[in-house]
Amino acid sequence: MCTHQPSCPSSDHHSAHVVAAHPEQGWSLLCDGAILFDDSGELLPDGRVVAPHRVPAERLAMAA
Secondary structure, three states, rough: OOOOOOOOOOHHHHHHHHHEEOOOOEEEOOOOOEEEOOOOOOOOOOEEEEEOOOEEEEOOOOOO
């Protein structure tokens, strides 16, 4: 699916570029066919799911 020359490596989806952004829906399509969600989750072209990278609540900054 990627048309870059040289094409983006399929094993390194972090180097792929956004080809369609839908921030109102919370996702973007990357040139390698992966879908990246705003919560940091991913759906890879082969159907594998990458769970969101959540920060533990105790590590979040609290407002004073």
